[in-house]
Amino acid sequence: MNLFEVYPLFDINPVKAKGSFLWDDKGQQYLDFYGGHAVISIGHNHPYYQAKLKDQLEKISFYSNSVQNDLQVELANKLGSLSGYEDYNLFLCNSGAEANENALKLASFHNGKKKVVYFSDSFHGRTSAAVAVTDNPKIVAPVNASDNFIKCDWNDVETLETIFKTDEISAVIVEGIQGVGGINLPDEHFIQSIRSLCDSNDAVMILDEVQSGYGRAGYFFAHQEFDVKPDLITTAKGMGNGFPIAGVLISPKFKASSGLLGTTFGGNHLACAAGIAVLDVIKNENLIENAEKIGAYIEDKIKKFKHIKSIRRRGLMMGIELDQPCAEVRSSLLKKHFVFTGNANDKNVLRILPALNITEKEADIFIAALEDILQNLN
Template identity: 50%
Template sequence: MSLFDVYPLYDVTPIKAQDVWVYDATPTKYLDLYGGHAVISIGHAHPKYVENLTKQLGDIGFYSNAVKNPLQVALGEKLPLQANCPGYQLFMCSSGAEANENALKMASFVTGRKKVVAFHNSFHGRTSAAVAATDNPKIVAPINAQQEVEFLPLGDLDALAAVLAKGDVCAVIVEFIQGVGGLDISTAEFYEGVDKLCKETGTCLIADEVQAGFGRTGNFFAFQEYNVEPELISMAKGMGNGFPVGGILIHPSIKAEYGMLGTTFGGNHLACTAALTVLEVLEEEDLMAHALRVSDHFKAKTTEIPQIKAVKGRGLMLGIEFDFDTAALRKKLIYDQHIFTGSAKNKNLIRILPPLTVQNEHIDQFFEALKIELNNL
């Protein structure tokens, strides 16, 4: 085998996708309620997305950041306005891990400090500082472990206050809805308290919106459910609808200097076109409001399944929790019911992260399939 074998793979080979559907060569049609880790935001092969990227590729697909790129300027103007983050400045990269890596680096530059606070069950990426801030020792190599990171319980303001009082923390990084960890959410009091403590101690607050951003929760960013103002906002996944795009929004109080950050592929012409198209479709099709409506329908349907012990998350970033390991159930959903869902660090949880174009009828299909497979267990 020539591929480095680090992924356990399901025996499914997609060759085509359209909106919420994925097709293999047989052809079997699969309902995609996972969106490739929350990446597909406006639906697979959205006509406007295909048209815009095809045209851009015919003009120019890439050149380096050593020259002017009007598409970057357009995105830098449109994104903060549409996201209701006026005044924030955009730096682009190519993935969520890179976004968090650059956010952590920027926080260290700004504060002159190097320690990071993260929270239990966090996931922030697989690069150097980002993986050190991820609460999974199995994926942290010794070279990453030299980073100074302290993990605290999500929701414990007293513990955070005690750590920040020492004055050596550059950043507190938090997912306002935990993704890989299992869709856990703390309280408004906690999140707003974190922001207040960060402001009082000169610590940068990093909102990790890599999975939750771009309308998935019904807000543009998950942190906007609360009265907080992060210094840095990281994003990726749904930003490009499948094209590798990432970035950070940087608070206007932070001043740029040449050489602070850099990237080869970030902000290329195709990436900017992908992100601009996602913003356009989100607005034109009112997908954030749609996500909340479908979410309400989803939550109502869960009441028909007595085996569901808890419903977690918000918008179309959802989890349903059982009192057993769901690995076998997820396999049955894929192979017998032809529905993609996601797992989490919490083995009893199924993650639901569909394209934001998903409809109530697709949710109904999922719950009918779930009833069948639960009865067969």
């Protein structure tokens, strides 16, 4: 059997990782400044993380959600405390797409409505409703398409107000910061208006913090910059540092009932051990503060480099907009300097998503590499 070839692959086979570095099967070292789409939040193979998982493997790896699991309770308590959402409830699942599916479903159960507003350049996942609120027609199959999903331009409050006047809206789903779209930052007025319109129209505000959450943006969740409380918050990528785990933080106004939501693998013992380890490290090593510190350091060092038009950044979630497509720069960073970076739907944007415990010394490797490439770019 062959693999179903849906991914364009670099000719690199990583076999070892530590901190912010990877090594391939030929022994070549790479600096990881992308973290596998913002998944690696506390660095590869952090010793505390490894110990937690090894310890859990000695006890129990999995049982279903038909039994008690104290690790779920510990994870929920620590997540509530560190994020400031102690009064919310937590539903655990496996991926960002699954978290968004459950959030959209829960919103519709709550108010009995079915129309959902999403935004241009959004990405919320590849499953049924999640892909329907993703602004990429190429990945929306006919079975997913529906007039229940209404697109509005990013940061366009006037159009959003018109949509609410003409349709009965169940939910508005918005990213704390658009990642795949190109590190697009929301205006405060935009986020506050979503909250106000949802309040006035019995609609649910869903904040997708799958990529922008877990300390990456210099706050635990990116939306906390604007002092707004969504009804539902979805999280995944950095939550398990590579172990599949995701969740929905649920406002107290939603009432649980037996069978309302469900999952086979969500919140299993190993996943919770990974999630707890990540929260412990973020707290004990002050990684939210470090994300802002190192993010600002990188921005200050590169802001006057040739070919950079703008830098869109919160914490260690950074989009470097070039005056030309970034593909050549990204390729040169990887092949000449052995640095992993990312791209975006905006072809001119180089996406930077390193681990939250990156150091200035490691950042300097990227900075020097980028300067070299841009100085020699036509």
